[in-house]
Each structure stands twice: as C-alpha cells, then as structure tokens.
Amino acid sequence: NQYDSCWLRYERVPDGRLDSYRRRCRHAYIAEKAPELSAVRDELRRALPDLLGSDPHLWQHPPTTADGFLAIGTPDDMAMIAESVPTDVVDDLADGGYLLKSVTWNGQDCLVVTASTDRGLVYGTFHLLRLLNTHEPVDDLDVREEPAYENRLLNQWDTPFHRSVERGYGGESIFDWERLPDLRPRYEDYARLLASVGVNGIVFNNVNTTKPERASANAAFDAFEGWQLLESHRLEAFTSLASVFRRYGIRPYLSVNFAAPMLVGDLDTADPLDEEVQAWWREKADEIYELVPDFGGFLVKADSEGQPGPYDYGRDHVDGANAIARALEPHGGRVWWRAFVYGTHEDRAVQAYDTFEPLDGDFDDNVTVQIKNGPIDFQPREPVSTLFGAMPETDLGLELQITQEYTGQGVHATYHLPMWEEIFDFDTHADGPGSPVHSLFRDDGEGVVGVGSVGEDHSWTGTYLAQANLYAFGRVAWDPEASAEAVTEEWVRQTFGGDEEVVDTVTRILHDSWEACIDYETGGLGLMHMMHNGEEYLENHYYPSPEEWPGYHGATEEGIGVDRTSTGSGYAGQYRDPVAERYESVEDCPEELLLFFHHLPWTHELADGTTVVQRLYDNCFAGVEETKRLRDEWQSLEGEIDERRFRHVAERFEEQVAQAERWRDVLTDYFYDYSSVADEQGRVGDD
Ligand code: BDP
Incomplete structure (x- = not known):
C-alpha cells in the first residue's frame, strides 16, 4: 500500500468469532438512496472480505435465503427495520446518533444499524466494523450512541497550492489544489478515517490566509495564499473535494481572510459596516451555496498575528463576525470566529477574556467563538481558558491541537488524550459546582475543533504513534466522558492487532507519554x-x-x-470562585500549575x-x-x-x-x- 491504513486495517477475525460474524454480516441489506449509503456499501466491500474471508452479498431487499443478515438504513426507508427496533427511540436521536441491535426477524439472526439521519448510518457502520475488528461479541448487541456535541470539526492548517501544512509534521499537504477537481484516492481514505471516529466537518485551509508578517523572508509564500480559494474560478476545485467528504457526512468549510472583499473582490475597504462589503459577502456566500449546498461556513482568524480584522476599521469582533455571519445565515451556514488574540497586553494570558467576555450576547446566533484550550498556546500543560463558561449568551467552540507543535512534533511519542481528559474534566464552576468543561459546548452551534495533523507521509502523521492523537480526538469529541483507557486500547487493537502483550505495552506507553514530555x-x-x-x-x-x-x-x-494573581496580571481573577481563590493562593494552587500563577x-x-x-x-x-x-x-x-x-x-x-x-x-x-x-x-x- 502506498500509505498506511491506520486504524482501518481489517484483518481476518479468529475462528471463535467467525461463525457468528458470518451468519449476521455476510449478507447485507442496505437502503438505496443517500450518497452516504454508497459509502457504507463501499466500506463493507472493503472490510468484510478481509475480516470474514469472503465477499459480502449486498441486497436491495431482505435476503430470504440466508440464516441471517445485516440491515442498514433508517426505519422510514426499510420496513424490516421499522419492525425490528423501537422507532420512537430512533426518531429521538440527535443528528449522527445511531442504534446497533441484534434482532431475530423472520426467523433469521440479524444485526440492525439504524439512525434517523444518513450520517448516523455511516457512524453506526464504522462502530460495527470496529466491534468486528476488535473481536467483540455481536450476538446480543444493544448499543445506542449519540454525539455529545453538534460540531466536531477538523481544522487543516494546510497552505493551498504550496502544499505545506503549518505545524504539520506528516509531510506535505495531501490536498493537491493544482490538480483538483481531479480526485486522489487519499481524499476518500482521509474522509473514511475522519468519519470512522465521528468527525462531521472539515476546514480545508490554514487560518493564516495571508502570509503572516513574520514570513516575509520566505518567497515561497508570495505565490499562493489561502484567501485565493474564494476566487470564483477556484470554487470548482472546492466543489469537487466537498463531494468526497459529503459521502461520509462531513461538511466542508473554508478559512477566509477578513479583507477578502478587497483581495478577492475589488472593493477598497473591508469595513464590516460598509454596505458594499456586506453585499460582497452575501454574493460570495450565495455563489458558494449554489455549488456546495451543504457548505458549513467560514473560519476566521482576525486581528491576530498579522491577519487583518475589524480593528483595521475601528470596529470590534462583533461587527466583524456578524457582517460575515449575516451572509451565511439564509443558507444555514456559520462563522467560526477565533478568540486567539494577543499582543497588546503585557501578560498575553489575560487578553482573550478581556477582549471577548464583554461582547457576550452581541454575536449573531450563527457565530461560534472558537477558543484554544488554554490561555497561551497549546503548551504541554496549561490551565483551561477563563472564557469557558464565561459567555453564556454566545456559542463557543473548544479548539484542541492534534498536531504536536509543542509536544515533540513528528518525532516524540506524546499522546494528547490524557491532556484532553484533564481539560474536559476541569470544573469551571460556570453554573455552580459540577460544571466541568465537557458539560459546556453542548448547545446547537457549539462544539469541539481539532487542529489537524495529517500529511503525505506513509504514516499520515509523521510517526505511527501520532495516529492515536487523531483517533482520540474524534472519539473524545464524540464522547468526552468515554474512558481514556478504553479509547486507547481500542485504537491499539485496531492498529496493531489483538495480541494482549502488544495491547498492554502500547497502551501503557501512550498513557504515560504526556507526563514524561x-x-x-x-x-x-x-x-x-x-x-x-x-x-x-x-x-x-x-x-x-x-x-x-x-x-x-x-x-x-x-x-x-x-505572578498572575491580583498582585500581578490578575489572570487568576478571571476564573469563577472557588477556582479563582484556589489559583490566587500559593498554598492551594495545584503544584503542576504553581509557577504559571505565582x-x-x-x-x-x-x-x-x-x-x-x-x-x-x-x-x-x-x-x-x-x-x-x-x-x-x-x-x-x-x-x-x-x-x-x-x-x-x-x-x-x-x-x-x-x-x-x-x-x-x-x-x-x-x-x-x-x-x-x-x-x-x-x-x-x-x-
Ligand atoms: C500558534 C502557531 C501558529 C498558528 C497560531 C494560530 O505557532 O503557527 O498560526 O498558533 O493558532 O500555535 O493561529
């Protein structure tokens, strides 16, 4: 194989399980219609021959000649499913949720994968294949799954046309914009990897859409910049890429430059309150939705590290975000507006809260403020951002870094899941005691975002063990309360097989790696x-x-x-009590953060x-x-x-x-x- 299959490597299951798997999965009855279902069929064609040792028989009606079969579809589309599962339970599932159930139907031993949306059928299918691949019993299945967050997004930091990936340690970008709309098999394989862990949106290009000031020495970046993706003649490439990810239930997004009305259009201002600027964004949005009806929206890095923004026109982040959001609103699109701003405060940690908290309630409904997990910048360990829970009237997103910028890059084995678990479990006291980070971001329009890590390397991520970070991101964005051990073990079993010694050793290595770093x-x-x-x-x-x-x-x-207490920058005071009190005090401050605060x-x-x-x-x-x-x-x-x-x-x-x-x-x-x-x-x- 030209590149690694990561955790989607399907190998022959041991004899002990084979009979039951074959009885229930060798014949598959799958509803026809949606593009997602063709992806499901393709995945079964890929996986089942390797797992079960023979090609599956795919049916468009319930097979009558078999002892059992697998049925995948919504109750609306398949009477057999409506007869086998409680349809009210299915109807109540959030988008993406699904049921897996072993049932007896017409005297046959069946497995049902069902959901209320086609995207849920994709996730349900991957869940079932995971069970087979890790040799779990399926004769008594009764699984009900639902994602914790509506949005589970990947942020590629790829620089289009240059094919580099900012902070990417897995080689050059897999996305070859020069050749698009021609497609590469790798796009589909990436979509499969993401969908298999429940990711449902992808921003294809870097948040830095114009060359950052600090890049001036590097001529390579003069040639092409990410803002150009919005140019009309390039949208065909985007449309083609979107079609691949759509089959896997993944919505496409773009990072845009705040000054796009000037760079892409020919206006002489990008002032968000200027009517021509607003009209320009509306027309651009209409043009995109005409081509890509499921377009997710725009990600914006504004007034941050040299990228243009509303401050250039004496406006604030609300003016900036809302002007763009209003163009997307009629189409159901959303602006993800990053809170990564610093530079004017002596202590950078205080700035995001200082800037954004006073704006709570003023953002439009289809704006999400996207906040890094900590106040500095993806450091090996940071306290959680003070903005979490501090803007109850605003949709918020949590941004995590999958790529290992500060944790050993493409070399060190540093597994981020234990860090993410610590972040998710942290009690913000936003709503009194018992308001952990994972309980936030649950409203519609909110969610969790991961800064991507893949590239052209055989391993995708620079080192094989770093694949675990991509896997864990998807799993934790789906269920932040899942046991870290279970998720890790699941990854190891699928990636390296079921030998207990191997499973234990690799699981332990991953688990202990973060604290070592x-x-x-x-x-x-x-x-x-x-x-x-x-x-x-x-x-x-x-x-x-x-x-x-x-x-x-x-x-x-x-x-x-x-000193970030009240005698210093005052950052500790941005938390709610008793968190603020705890960090204020030298005696009570947890040792692992002591010198951050004192x-x-x-x-x-x-x-x-x-x-x-x-x-x-x-x-x-x-x-x-x-x-x-x-x-x-x-x-x-x-x-x-x-x-x-x-x-x-x-x-x-x-x-x-x-x-x-x-x-x-x-x-x-x-x-x-x-x-x-x-x-x-x-x-x-x-x-
Ligand atoms: C920092 C990275 C830089 C990114 C920036 C960001 O060093 O490459 O552009 O964050 O998140 O971590 O915008």
Whole structure:
C-alpha cells in the first residue's frame, strides 16, 4: 500500500468469532438512496472480505435465503427495520446518533444499524466494523450512541497550492489544489478515517490566509495564499473535494481572510459596516451555496498575528463576525470566529477574556467563538481558558491541537488524550459546582475543533504513534466522558492487532507519554513556552531555548514563575470562585500549575518540603528516565509487530531520548544560572 491504513486495517477475525460474524454480516441489506449509503456499501466491500474471508452479498431487499443478515438504513426507508427496533427511540436521536441491535426477524439472526439521519448510518457502520475488528461479541448487541456535541470539526492548517501544512509534521499537504477537481484516492481514505471516529466537518485551509508578517523572508509564500480559494474560478476545485467528504457526512468549510472583499473582490475597504462589503459577502456566500449546498461556513482568524480584522476599521469582533455571519445565515451556514488574540497586553494570558467576555450576547446566533484550550498556546500543560463558561449568551467552540507543535512534533511519542481528559474534566464552576468543561459546548452551534495533523507521509502523521492523537480526538469529541483507557486500547487493537502483550505495552506507553514530555520540556510546575523560536517562518518550536522568552516564565536571581494573581496580571481573577481563590493562593494552587500563577523564590518549599528549584531539577531528570523506560518498552515489541512500524517508532524513540536529554540539560542549566542553587544530587552545577 502506498500509505498506511491506520486504524482501518481489517484483518481476518479468529475462528471463535467467525461463525457468528458470518451468519449476521455476510449478507447485507442496505437502503438505496443517500450518497452516504454508497459509502457504507463501499466500506463493507472493503472490510468484510478481509475480516470474514469472503465477499459480502449486498441486497436491495431482505435476503430470504440466508440464516441471517445485516440491515442498514433508517426505519422510514426499510420496513424490516421499522419492525425490528423501537422507532420512537430512533426518531429521538440527535443528528449522527445511531442504534446497533441484534434482532431475530423472520426467523433469521440479524444485526440492525439504524439512525434517523444518513450520517448516523455511516457512524453506526464504522462502530460495527470496529466491534468486528476488535473481536467483540455481536450476538446480543444493544448499543445506542449519540454525539455529545453538534460540531466536531477538523481544522487543516494546510497552505493551498504550496502544499505545506503549518505545524504539520506528516509531510506535505495531501490536498493537491493544482490538480483538483481531479480526485486522489487519499481524499476518500482521509474522509473514511475522519468519519470512522465521528468527525462531521472539515476546514480545508490554514487560518493564516495571508502570509503572516513574520514570513516575509520566505518567497515561497508570495505565490499562493489561502484567501485565493474564494476566487470564483477556484470554487470548482472546492466543489469537487466537498463531494468526497459529503459521502461520509462531513461538511466542508473554508478559512477566509477578513479583507477578502478587497483581495478577492475589488472593493477598497473591508469595513464590516460598509454596505458594499456586506453585499460582497452575501454574493460570495450565495455563489458558494449554489455549488456546495451543504457548505458549513467560514473560519476566521482576525486581528491576530498579522491577519487583518475589524480593528483595521475601528470596529470590534462583533461587527466583524456578524457582517460575515449575516451572509451565511439564509443558507444555514456559520462563522467560526477565533478568540486567539494577543499582543497588546503585557501578560498575553489575560487578553482573550478581556477582549471577548464583554461582547457576550452581541454575536449573531450563527457565530461560534472558537477558543484554544488554554490561555497561551497549546503548551504541554496549561490551565483551561477563563472564557469557558464565561459567555453564556454566545456559542463557543473548544479548539484542541492534534498536531504536536509543542509536544515533540513528528518525532516524540506524546499522546494528547490524557491532556484532553484533564481539560474536559476541569470544573469551571460556570453554573455552580459540577460544571466541568465537557458539560459546556453542548448547545446547537457549539462544539469541539481539532487542529489537524495529517500529511503525505506513509504514516499520515509523521510517526505511527501520532495516529492515536487523531483517533482520540474524534472519539473524545464524540464522547468526552468515554474512558481514556478504553479509547486507547481500542485504537491499539485496531492498529496493531489483538495480541494482549502488544495491547498492554502500547497502551501503557501512550498513557504515560504526556507526563514524561511535560517533565523534560517544562520541569512540571506550570512553566511553559521555553522553546526555540527562530527568525525563519514557522519557527521550529522544537528545541529548548528558555532565555528567548523571559516574560513567559519570569526567571530572576530571586525566583521564577509569573505572578498572575491580583498582585500581578490578575489572570487568576478571571476564573469563577472557588477556582479563582484556589489559583490566587500559593498554598492551594495545584503544584503542576504553581509557577504559571505565582512568582516564587527558588527555595520556596513545596508541600513535601522539596524546594521549587530542586523539584524542577528532579522533574527534568525524571522525564528523561521515563522516556527511556518508554523506549525500552517499545523495544520489547520487536518481532511482535511488523518490522516497518516497529523500526520507524524505535528510531524516533532514540531521537526522543536524545532530545529529552537536551531539554533537560538546557532547562536545568538555565535554572541553575539564575538560582545558583546546586542540585542536591550533584547532577547540575559547575563542573
Ligand atoms: C500558534 C502557531 C501558529 C498558528 C497560531 C494560530 O505557532 O503557527 O498560526 O498558533 O493558532 O500555535 O493561529
């Protein structure tokens, strides 16, 4: 195969299960009509021969000659299904929800996959194939599933025409806009991967739609920029791509440039209150919907890192977002407006809340404010954003980073699911105690967004283990309360097979990897942003270089950390009590975030009597030891999994250990240079 099948690798199931699977799945009766159902049929044709060892028989009416069969359709389309399942339960399912049920019909042993929408049938089918692929029993199935959030979106940070992916570590972009409308098989395979975990929307291009200022040195970016996708002659390419994803229930979106009326159109302003500007957006929206009736809408990065925005015209984010949203509104489209703004406040953490919270209630109904999980920028660990739960009158979206910009990029094994679990479980107290992050974003128009990671590499994600982050994103956006262990194990079984030793080992590696990365990259007390930032476009963000960022961690000869309490930037006070009180107080602030909220003497004693500087040393060393342990665990799999993937990951683990040591050495030297406090164990200090 030219590229990896990821978790959609279907292998022959063991004999013990084969009879029951064959009886219920070898014949499949599938409703005709929707494009999604042709995708379902194709997936069965792909999967069942490999799983069951023979081609499926596909029927357009209930097969009469078989002992049993699989039935996939809505109760409205298939009488057999209406007779077999409680139709009121099906009708009540949210869009995308589905039932899987083992039933006896006409004396036959059947499996029913049903839903109220065709998209739900796609998800139900993938769920069933997952069960077969992980050898779960299906004779007594009674599954009812519904997505927690209406919107589960992928944000590609692909730069069209240049085929690069900003922060993409899986090679160049899979999307070849120059050749579209010609399609590549890879598009469909990507849609399958996304649909199999419930993703229902994709933004095809980077949020940076004009070359960021910092890119001026790089001539390659002069040629083509993302805003050009809105040009009329390019919409054919977009229409073609949309048709692939539509079959899998995935709505297409575009990132747009706020100044598009000037760049794409020929107006001399993009002032959102100008009537010609508003008319331009309306006409553009009409033109797109004419071609792509299920178009999802626009994603906008405005007044952020050099992208144009409403501030250029003395307007605010509400004026900007609403002007564009009104053009989409008649078509049911939505604006996703990012809250990633900083630059005018000394402490960047306070700015998003300062800017957006006062605007609560003023955004139109079809605007969603899209907020990164933390106040800084996808750091290995951050406290959750103060905006969550703070704008009850506004639709909000949570933005997570699937790609590993700050967590070892395409090399390190750093699994993000434990981080996301921590974020989702955090109690915001937005509605009193018991208001975890996962309980937010549940209204229509809200949802969860992941910044993508795939590229042309064989592995799609730069390293095979990083596929787990893409998988976990979809699963957690579907059900943020699902057990992380179960999701991880499910991924491992589908990706590496069912050998228990392999399953346990890989699951453990993934599970422990995030804390290891935090330790060697930050020292584990809430410090962050210690990476190198070069002059070049897309600074690498990979190597350690703490001295570049004094403001982010506040090292002085006396101490370290940033005072974000009421005596400092006041960021802690943006949370609701008792969260604000907890972070305000040195004693109550959780140790893993201590130096994010407090500037403390190097010799400040932590709860167990260890000093701050000693803990930083210890954690940096522990992170490296842990990484070595994870590498050794991986080594123990030699011969247990295929050579290609084994060796690929093993090589990266060697590199990860070397990089972890480099982070440890640079960070501990940095702490020592400022503090002049020697490490108790003599590992750091003057030789
Ligand atoms: C930062 C990335 C940068 C993105 C920016 C964003 O370093 O490449 O353009 O976020 O989210 O994490 O807009």
